[in-house]
Amino acid sequence: xxxxxxxxxxxxxxxxxxxxxxxxxxxxxxxxxxxxxxxxxxxxxxxxxxxxxxxxxxxxxxxxxxxxxxxxxxxxxxxxxxxxxxxxxxxxxxxxxxxxxxxx
Numbered sequence: 001x002x003x004x005x006x007x008x009x010x011x012x013x014x015x016x017x018x019x020x021x022x023x024x025x026x027x028x029x030x031x032x033x034x035x036x037x038x039x040x041x042x043x044x045x046x047x048x049x050x051x052x053x054x055x056x057x058x059x060x061x062x063x064x065x066x067x068x069x070x071x072x073x074x075x076x077x078x079x080x081x082x083x084x085x086x087x088x089x090x091x092x093x094x095x096x097x098x099x100x101x102x103x104x
Contacts, residue, residue, distance in 0.1 A: 019059055020050070027063045027079055030087050038091075040067040043074055057083030069094045 028045050035042040043066040050061040063079040078090040 023059060023061055023081065023084060024063075026084050027061070027081055027087075030081075031063065031065050031077075031079055034089060035067055040069050040094075041071065042067050048078070057085055059083055067094075069096055 024047060027047075031045055032042055045063060045065045048062045048064040050059060052058055053060060060082050061080075063081070064076055065079065066074050066076050068074050073095065075092050075094045077092065080088045080090070
């Protein structure tokens, strides 16, 4: 009986690690797409916290990322995500870089 409980524990831990990795890769992909969309340079991405809840989106997490808009200053944004759904970005106010070659 203890062997069966041990195997169940190992399977649960392995599934949790797999879900954490899957969520991290998805968050990085979302952040990269958002930075490209806003014409920002992505510097780094890290998981800042996670929490477990019962339900289909059992893994709530927040990711911190650093970006630059003018190659001189860096800013820190956040991504909040529940499972693999409902991403919410928070960007600080940052200086945008306007090229003098383009006409608007």
